[in-house]
Amino acid sequence: MNKSRVVLAGIIISLFVSSALFVGLWADEAQKAKPKVQEANKLESFKKLRRIMGIVEENYVDELSFDEIVDKAIDGLLSNLDAHSNYLNKKKFDDLRANTDGEFGGIGITVGLKDGALSIIAPVDGTPGDKAGLKSGDVIIRVNDKSTIDMSIDDAVNLMRGAPKTKVELTIVRKGEAKPLVFNIVRDIIKI
Structure with a gap:
């Protein structure tokens, strides 16, 4: 009886070790795949932004250059982060310098x-x-x-x-x- 318990315990331990190795290998592969998924998500987000900017460029009631659309997108992004983040295009930067240069x-x-x-x-x-x-x-x-x-x-x-x-x-x-x-x-x- 003692011998069969030892054999059974050995089988259980080997199953546990095998499971742990399998889970470890699976987690390692999942970790390697994570950057690929993140890059794919970024690419999809950039595609969405590009599509929206194209729609605005083609269909907006006022004529806007693509540079103006990009400036507005950046301004909107930064102004929505927090109270201290702002985007200064060349004109706004020149105005700021005029105000602070004296x-x-x-x-x-x-x-x-x-x-x-x-x-x-x-x-x-x-x-x-x-x-x-x-x-x-x-x-x-x-x-x-x-x-x-x-x-x-x-x-x-x-x-x-x-x-x-x-x-x-x-x-x-x-x-x-x-x-x-x-x-x-x-x-x-x-x-x-």
Whole structure:
């Protein structure tokens, strides 16, 4: 009886070792296949992105170059990661450098959207905007001949910036004034 138990235990142990070796080999093969699956998934994702970009290029209501579509895709990707990730195309990068290098041509006001309207947050002391009499809370309804309704802040800022000694016309709605006010302002170098 003892001998048969030893034989049975030996068979069970050998089956267990064989199973463990089989599972180990299977797991090793699965691990080797994992990068291939990941690469195939990446390739499928890139194909999907390329298809969508092609559809946008062919069918979007406004004409967009493929570079513009790529820029918008990258911008969307990075802006959805977290609050600190952004994509700067060449123009945005140049604007950032102008703001951080210390000077640019403009009128010297800080603007933002307040209740959906382009509003002056504050004129910078001693700048053309300050000297012209622009005030915090003024709502800019036109820059030169362009309405600011549905205009982005970047577009409005780009219209107000320009070469020193050139003019820009702002039409302002001010609380307490019955009619819009028109300001003709000569741009100057604005130092940050």
